[in-house]
Amino acid sequence: MSFASDRVTRTLPALAAGPAEEPFTILGWSEDMPRDTVWNDHSHPWHELLWNERGASTAMVGPRVWTVTPVLGLWMPAGTLHSGSATAGTRCRATFFGFGTMAPLSPVPVGVVITPLLRLLLDRLADTGLAEDSRALTEAMVLDVLTPSGRELLVQMxxxxxxxxxxxxxxxxxxxxxxxxxxxxxxxxxxxxxxxxxxxxxxxxxxxxxxxxxxxxxxxxxxxxxxxxxxxxxxxxxxxxxxxxxxxxxxxxxxxxxxxx
CATH class of the missing domain: 1.10.10.60 (Homeodomain-like)
Structure with a gap:
């Protein structure tokens, strides 16, 4: 990780699509960004749903630039090389979907509306004390309601x-x-x-x-x-x-x- 004035640059690896060392169905990540933050070109072995609890961020794949918000998320297929940025004060969230645990929502990045129901389900999965059977049921509901949307904040550069x-x-x-x-x-x-x-x-x-x-x-x-x-x-x-x-x-x-x- 490097600093340039008030900006933080995070370096992540470029990994091919494939199963994780420890199999999972759905995992969540969240972080408050105290500084403007930039992520290098990287890729994950799992599928990813990018969204924010607060604030706006960007995700870039080649010349395409998406804005990610609490309302509009972005599906990022496993193995897709992408970079990103978030301004200070943004609370970033991402939901990871284990490779092979579901049919890909889309083979290319696509917008996803973060509906109140989808957000409620994702918030429930963030509860580390959730019982195993309840987690499995909630994961199944997420996979059922998760759908691509024609709505997206996309600019082709x-x-x-x-x-x-x-x-x-x-x-x-x-x-x-x-x-x-x-x-x-x-x-x-x-x-x-x-x-x-x-x-x-x-x-x-x-x-x-x-x-x-x-x-x-x-x-x-x-x-x-x-x-x-x-x-x-x-x-x-x-x-x-x-x-x-x-x-x-x-x-x-x-x-x-x-x-x-």
Missing amino acids: PASDLLRPIADAVRGDPGDQRTLADWASHLGVSARTITRAFTAETGTSFARWVAAVRAQHAVALLSRGWRIDAVAEEVGYRSASAFGVAFRRTTGLTPGAFRAP
Whole structure:
């Protein structure tokens, strides 16, 4: 483990998918992050459900960046190389599923809605005094209710020299108001060239990509207790209502669903 100013870097190994030395069905992990924390590229032999009890974190697989929250978790298949980060104050949780104890929820990372029932079951499994038969029943219920969701806070990062200045600027300041035409003029190319590049590299349009980046940043602020109107202004919307419409279009949920109590 290394420190850079207030940031902690944790180094974990890259392990292939396979059974653990001590077989298990479901195990849980939780930790409060006193500092900003970064995890290197690593992989686990077991499947993993990433979620948070408090705050927002990120998980990265190649150019894809997911935001993980108490509402939206992320299924990470065994053996998938990924990295991550969490801001200070986040309470991270992960649920590990023993390789071979279940059919994989998905062969690729996929969003999972942390429903009240799923959270209740996972909290119950965190009780170290739970009787063996009760644990087995609870594990079976988790496997029954655990389902992939079309909802996820995902941004596909472009990598070309053409789009990198745009990506860096928008991720550095999600409130950046420059339009597609503004960027075309700034970079000395046509708007059509940028549009084609965004579609090819991210699978979406410039406008939708910006909206996704804004949604990820907004969730991080909402999880820290920011007011919705303040978040709307920070990520570049003229009103809370306009922000709400764009946020729902991107995530399928309202901003209030992510606001810390």
